[in-house]
Amino acid sequence: MDKFMKIDKDFLPIYEFNKTFDEKVKKEGADLFAFSVERNDGYSECFSIDVLKEGVDDTLNFRRAERFIKTALWTVGGYKLKIIANDTLYKSLENAYSHGGKRDFDVKFFEKVYDAPFSVERVPALLKSKRELVAADKNECGARIGLDAGGSDIKISAVENGNVLFSKEILWQPKVNSNPAYHVKFINDALNEAATHLKKIDAIGVSSAGIYVKNEARVASLFIKVSENDYDAVRRIYIDAAKRLGAPVTVANDGDVAAMAGAISMDMKSVLGIAMGTSEAAGFVDDKNRLWGWLNELAFVPVDINENAAVDEWSGDIGTGVKYLSQDGVIKLACLAGIEFQTGVPSERLKVVQNLLDEGSEVAATVFSDVGVYLAYSLLYYYDFYKFENVLLMGRVMSGLGGEIIMNKANEVLKNHGADKKFRILLPDENFRRLGQSVAASYLG
Structure with missing residues (x-):
């Protein structure tokens, strides 16, 4: 359990899991694990890490590698996986990312997105990344x-x-x-x-x-x-x-246009925009004010690797962002903290917790503080993929006093990990609101 977390005591940030895994690899020896995710028009992104040698702990290797691939797929998008891995790890991943496999939902989803069969292939080497700009x-x-x-x-x-x-x-x-x-x-x-x-x-x-x-x-x-x-x-x-x-x-x-609007109106570059509302929506503009053609579907990206993490009803996966950085995250924590609801409508449940906070409830304050912990560790993980300098936070979860508590706690956790020197988190200002999403969209093309 993270020392900052008060309610969800089983929360195991994937960021911390990866750090522990990397330390184990350094002590016990490494095999290379690398892969590329390819999508339309040959656009692709390559990734690589060291994993444990075959036979040391194949279950742990699979856990690390599978979550890495899952993250890359929903961050970048694609339907072709090309993998460099030892025999055991490759076979486990090939089985997982197949029809009827552990990631059956993901396979079928990306087949629909790209109008092509999903494929997994073992290769001796990877081509260079090709990025849409x-x-x-x-x-x-x-x-x-x-x-x-x-x-x-x-x-x-x-x-x-x-x-x-x-x-x-x-x-x-x-x-x-x-x-x-x-x-x-x-x-x-x-x-x-x-x-x-x-x-x-x-x-x-x-x-x-x-x-x-x-x-x-x-x-x-x-x-x-x-x-x-x-x-x-x-x-x-x-x-x-x-x-x-x-x-x-x-x-x-x-999400991309919201990040673009933030970059333009607030005179920033390298912006990850995250809207925490009904779900978790995101977009990214790089340090040269460009979109990359990535999906940025962070709602499906795992942030909690605890085996009993919250289940996403749509994908059937566990520990994904939608259950942590959205109104669902607030509601989940509120239920764990003993807050009772007379309504089943998620947006109304969020409002109940926000109203309790406005009335001075310490329990409600702790709920939003824990969301801040979720946010901080998620950003630490996202940073490995985006290397952003600014994070713009939007959505109804970030409104009012609850948003202030989330920001303060997230900044505390990030400072504890030294991340405050890498990037900053902020809320939209009046310039952002004046620009408007449709005017920002007119700048495209």
Whole structure:
């Protein structure tokens, strides 16, 4: 148990587990474990660590390597695993990442995202990483439309040479509508209205929740009610809408655009944006103001390696971010601390804990303090993949006094580990709020 944690006494940060594992490897001898994750158009990322020699503790080796691959897949995205490993470790990983294997959910999910069979291959050497780079700085040239498609409203802006000529919010209910014509009409109508404020359109940028590959909606909660038989009608919804207006389009995950907005409005580079709300959403802009085309689906990334860690109902996996850095994390800790709820609605349960905190409850304060511990150790782990300099925290969990407690505790833990010299955590400022997600999206492309 970590000394900072008060309620979830079984919490075992994967960051600490990895440190202990590395020390054991140094003492007992090492084998190389390396792999690459490849996705569309040959984009790939390579990773490597030392593991224990074959036969020393193959179960421990698998635990370390499998969690590493899981993290890389949901951080980067991909459907081809190429692995350098000893016989025992390779066979265990090959079995896990197969249909019917331990990571069956992940395999099928990425097959859907990339429209290709998931494969695991043992190789003697890895090719160099090939990274997709998308400009994410303040592009004010020309006439642009920015669209931010959220779960309850569409924000649309027309921008010319950096001047916002038109901006509007349009209410819609995409998550309860199964007819693709509903979604197509709302997106087209919004873009058409913005277009009336411009003499020409040089580019369209879209911020939208979900996973987008080649500007196509491969997995998107906005279209969750659209059946598989009808899905083709929304798969290219933004491409088709832009084509009707005769303009190029760039579609990015809303987490990436939020990080981009933070970098621009708050004059920062190397920004990891994390929204802690219904789930855990994330995006990243590097030190040259670029997106990498990564998935950044940190809700599925493991942060707790305790064998009795919280279970994610969707994926069936344990210890993943959604159960720690979202309203689910607050609710889980509150239940462990003895707080009782009269409602089963998660957002209302979060509000109950926040209200108790405002009323002076020490138990509620401890809940948010423990979320701060979760956050700190998760960031220490994420840092190995992103090497960010700034972390921008958003979402309803970070609002009010609870957010302040989370920030303070996270900073305390990070300072204890010397991470305060590597990166800082901060909240959005007024400049961020003024910029707006749709205007930020207009800078894409």
